[in-house]
Amino acid sequence: EVQLVQSGAEVKKAGESLKISCKASGYTFTSSWIGWVRQVPGKGLEWMGFIYPGDSDTRYSPSFQGQVTISADKSTTTASLQWSRLKASDTAVYYCVRVRDGDYSDFDYWGQGTLVTVSS
Amino acid sequence: QSALTQPPSASGSPGQSVTISCTGSASDIGFSNYVSWYQQHPGKAPKPIIYQVTKRPSGVPDRFSGSKSGNTASLTVSGLQAEDEADYFCSSYRSSYGGNNNRVVFGGGTKLTVL
Numbered sequence: 222e223v224q225l226v227q228s229g230a231e232v233k234k235a236g237e238s239l240k241i242s243c244k245a246s247g248y249t250f251t252s253s254w255i256g257w258v259r260q261v262p263g264k265g266l267e268w269m270g271f272i273y274p275g276d277s278d279t280r281y282s283p284s285f286q287g288q289v290t291i292s293a294d295k296s297t298t299t300a301s302l303q304w305s306r307l308k309a310s311d312t313a314v315y316y317c318v319r320v321r322d323g324d325y326s327d328f329d330y331w332g333q334g335t336l337v338t339v340s341s
Numbered sequence: 342q343s344a345l346t347q348p349p350s351a352s353g354s355p356g357q358s359v360t361i362s363c364t365g366s367a368s369d370i371g372f373s374n375y376v377s378w379y380q381q382h383p384g385k386a387p388k389p390i391i392y393q394v395t396k397r398p399s400g401v402p403d404r405f406s407g408s409k410s411g412n413t414a415s416l417t418v419s420g421l422q423a424e425d426e427a428d429y430f431c432s433s434y435r436s437s438y439g440g441n442n443n444r445v446v447f448g449g450g451t452k453l454t455v456l
Contacts, residue, residue, distance in 0.1 A: 258387075265343055266379075266387065266430050268445035280444055316386055326434035326445040327377040327392040334386050 223247040225255075225317045225332035232338045233307050240303040241335045243317030250298040251275040254320035257291060257302045258328070261313045271320060272300065309341040344369065344446035345431055352454040358419045361451045363431030364412060369446055371412040375434035378407060378416045381450075382427045391416060418453070426455045 228242045245255060256271025270281035274293035281291070290303040302315060317332035346364040353359035363370065363378075370376055376394045379387035389398050391407035394414065404419045414433070418425055431448040 265449045266432070266447045268432075268447065282444070321392060324375060324392065325373075326375045326432060327389065328379075328387075328432075329389055329392070329398065331386040331388070 223319065223330045225319060225330055227315075227317050227332040227335045230336040230338070232340070235307055235309050235339055235341045237307050237339075238303070238305050239307055239337065240301050241315060241337065243300045243302075243332050245298045245300065245317075245319070248319075250293075251295055253322060255293065255300045256318055256320065256328075257289075257300075258316045258318050258331075259285075259313045260316065260334075269302070269315075271318075274298075274300070307337075307339045309339050311337060312339045313337060343449035344435070345433060345448035347429075347431060347448035347451045349449070350452045350454065352456055353418075353421045354456045355421050355423065357421050358417060359421060359453065360415050360417045361429055361431075361453070363414045363416070363433075363448045365414075365433055365446070366412055369412075369433040369435040370409065370414050372436045373434055374409070376407070376409055376414045377432045378405075378414075379430045379432070380425075380427050381430065387430060421455050423455050426453055428452050 224246045226244045251274045254271045257269040259267045269285045272279045272293045293300045314334045318328035319330040321327040321329035374394045378391035381387040394409045395407045406417045428450045430450045
């Protein structure tokens with residue numbers, strides 16, 4: 222059974238750094254794209270980017286390029302999303318997602334979400 | 342402002358059918374058949390219900406169906422049930438031709454109310 226289990230909620234201050242994680246299991250981690258989707262409370266979904274752990278090829282949405290870093294650790298089958306300097310506008314729920322095999326944009330498995338709260 | 346346009350709300354009575362539209366452009370919905378729909382209940386993660394325009398993941402009732410015409414995709418929920426009340430989001434692959442690297446775009450979401 223495919224599972225994406227994310228790290229717990231975080232409360233941070235603006236300017237601080239943060240790394241949240243997503244532990245993948247139940248499939249070959251290096252053979253599927255895995256990425257992140259943001260949802261500001263009460264708002265819609267935004268694709269942030271994804272990575273192919275097999276060769277670390279990474280694609281970012283233009284809206285998030287330079288703002289976050291997506292990485293993957295093959296040894297622990299864990300994907301991560303990192304900020305160097307958080308802003309209050311980063312307050313949101315972040316979902317880890319897997320791209321369906323044979324597809325380019327469908328997310329067939331979702332993590333439970335990680336709420337990140339950034340105070341100014 | 343979302344890349345794909347959905348109506349903010351839709352409604353229907355139990356047993357009725359309701360259709361939700363999702364309008365994009367020739368660079369996304371009109372470009373390929375990589376269109377998906379997700380259902381999200383309050384406080385929960387989105388759940389995939391349609392992929393590649395018309396396909397249903399295992400376990401999704403056949404009351405949910407998808408279609409596409411030109412730059413507009415649609416989700417139809419037939420035989421509405423109380424548990425169908427949720428937010429619905431469409432998404433699409435967007436071609437990078439032209440230099441835009443925005444590979445996946447979402448609609449703003451539609452809140453479906455079962456009256």
